[in-house]
Amino acid sequence: MTSTRDRILDTSLALFNQHGERNVTTNHIAEALGISPGNLYYHFRNKAEIVFELFERYEQIVAGFLSVPDGRPLTWEDKIGYFEAILESMWGARFFHRDLGHLLNQDTRLRERYGDFVRQSLDRGLRVYEGLRVAALVEVDDDAMRALLVNTWVLAASWASFVQSLVPAERQNEVLDRTLLRQGIYQIICLEAPYLRGEAAAHLEEMKARYRVGSGDTLGLLFGAGPSS
Amino acid sequence: MTSTRDRILDTSLALFNQHGERNVTTNHIAEALGISPGNLYYHFRNKAEIVFELFERYEQIVAGFLSVPDGRPLTWEDKIGYFEAILESMWGARFFHRDLGHLLNQDTRLRERYGDFVRQSLDRGLRVYEGLRVAALVEVDDDAMRALLVNTWVLAASWASFVQSLVPAERQNEVLDRTLLRQGIYQIICLEAPYLRGEAAAHLEEMKARYRVGSGDTLGLLFGAGPSS
Numbered sequence: 243m244t245s246t247r248d249r250i251l252d253t254s255l256a257l258f259n260q261h262g263e264r265n266v267t268t269n270h271i272a273e274a275l276g277i278s279p280g281n282l283y284y285h286f287r288n289k290a291e292i293v294f295e296l297f298e299r300y301e302q303i304v305a306g307f308l309s310v311p312d313g314r315p316l317t318w319e320d321k322i323g324y325f326e327a328i329l330e331s332m333w334g335a336r337f338f339h340r341d342l343g344h345l346l347n348q349d350t351r352l353r354e355r356y357g358d359f360v361r362q363s364l365d366r367g368l369r370v371y372e373g374l375r376v377a378a379l380v381e382v383d384d385d386a387m388r389a390l391l392v393n394t395w396v397l398a399a400s401w402a403s404f405v406q407s408l409v410p411a412e413r414q415n416e417v418l419d420r421t422l423l424r425q426g427i428y429q430i431i432c433l434e435a436p437y438l439r440g441e442a443a444a445h446l447e448e449m450k451a452r453y454r455v456g457s458g459d460t461l462g463l464l465f466g467a468g469p470s471s
Numbered sequence: 472m473t474s475t476r477d478r479i480l481d482t483s484l485a486l487f488n489q490h491g492e493r494n495v496t497t498n499h500i501a502e503a504l505g506i507s508p509g510n511l512y513y514h515f516r517n518k519a520e521i522v523f524e525l526f527e528r529y530e531q532i533v534a535g536f537l538s539v540p541d542g543r544p545l546t547w548e549d550k551i552g553y554f555e556a557i558l559e560s561m562w563g564a565r566f567f568h569r570d571l572g573h574l575l576n577q578d579t580r581l582r583e584r585y586g587d588f589v590r591q592s593l594d595r596g597l598r599v600y601e602g603l604r605v606a607a608l609v610e611v612d613d614d615a616m617r618a619l620l621v622n623t624w625v626l627a628a629s630w631a632s633f634v635q636s637l638v639p640a641e642r643q644n645e646v647l648d649r650t651l652l653r654q655g656i657y658q659i660i661c662l663e664a665p666y667l668r669g670e671a672a673a674h675l676e677e678m679k680a681r682y683r684v685g686s687g688d689t690l691g692l693l694f695g696a697g698p699s700s
Contacts, residue, residue: 393622
């Protein structure tokens with residue numbers, strides 16, 4: 243059975259993702275759960291505490307998948323696994339990256355924690371790339387690897403905001419959002435494409451086709467043509 | 472002589488960049504200029520109008536440098552010119568990209584205009600990359616070129632926010648900001664490095680050294696070590 247505390251977190255996350263954290267109050271959350279505001283405040287002092295715990299959940303999810311398996315070399319299928327996990331985690335916490343500056347300005351504790359999270363995630367990402375290099379799936383020197391990793395991070399973390407900035411308000415909906423988010427994975431694949439070798443290089447076109455949205459256009463919303471919605 | 476209208480825009484831009492648009496009111500702007508709020512409202516109905524005109528200025532700056540020179544092939548020095556111009560324009564309008572989602576949510580007209588700006592800039596960017604390809608300074612197929620351009624755009628537009636999210640509040644200052652912004656150019660150079668050929672490839676290490684901040688680390692704030700400040 244799910245505890246009230248967990249139900250508050252689940253509902254808050256859904257409402258934040260749908261409407262934006264700024265447009266959701268603790269009263270909205272209590273109402274959606276059918277509990278009293280007093281009951282909600284018994285579990286969380288304020289909205290910032292809910293955001294902080296949701297961030298901790300997100301942190302754990304990323305730490306969970308951003309690691310190298312023990313005792314066997316990485317394969318190109320592992321790469322697909324990382325991409326899917328990145329996609330899911332970005333989607334699951336999209337309210338967070340869309341409004342990051344605002345959330346960090348509101349809460350010094352969250353800002354510090356977020357900085358640590360980025361540094362730890364980049365360190366984990368380095369180990370993954372090193373694993374891919376050992377498995378001869380990528381060929382890249384240390385400097386280029388670090389730059390590639392930072393670029394991948396910025397791209398993954400910024401993609402939801404970028405997409406949202408391009409979609410007119412009246413066309414924003416979850417289906418389009420999710421479709422365009424997949425395109426973020428396509429963009430990450432293109433980012434690392436020049437460094438892929440062996441099985442990973444051999445499956446490049448397959449991976450690109452899997453995440454590409456539309457045909458003649460990288461994003462649909464860019465370079466003139468709009469997506470068919 | 473600078474008109475009152477232009478002085479309002481200049482002062483607003485400086486205040487927005489320094490404190491963030493959200494923390495600056497029209498009263499602050501009038502006070503900084505030594506004019507009455509009534510005089511300011513004579514020129515601009517509200518803060519959103521000031522933001523919109525500052526965006527139009529920014530648009531013109533980008534359109535001004537993102538073009539291919541007539542009658543001669545592009546050179547690798549042109550590439551440096553583009554990088555410097557990107558850096559300057561990003562720095563000059565840093566308040567805008569740092570708080571883009573918020574600004575676009577407030578103003579439907581700005582959202583539409585921004586979407587057009589991105590599409591036009593990507594089209595211009597495509598022509599620049601085509602010019603570099605004709606000059607045999609890059610080797611890249613059409614699909615990879617589009618993906619590269621979108622990645623470059625997202626990276627350039629997101630870099631200021633990314634950097635800001637990592638710097639603890641008490642260490643944020645203009646010198647550090649500007650230094651870290653230069654690192655954004657280093658990251659863009661690394662993004663396109665695999666595609667460079669000829670003179671551009673020959674000058675790659677020189678270009679990287681020119682924009683790189685610190686020595687052993689991509690960003691200073693990442694991968695453990697902090698910048699010496």
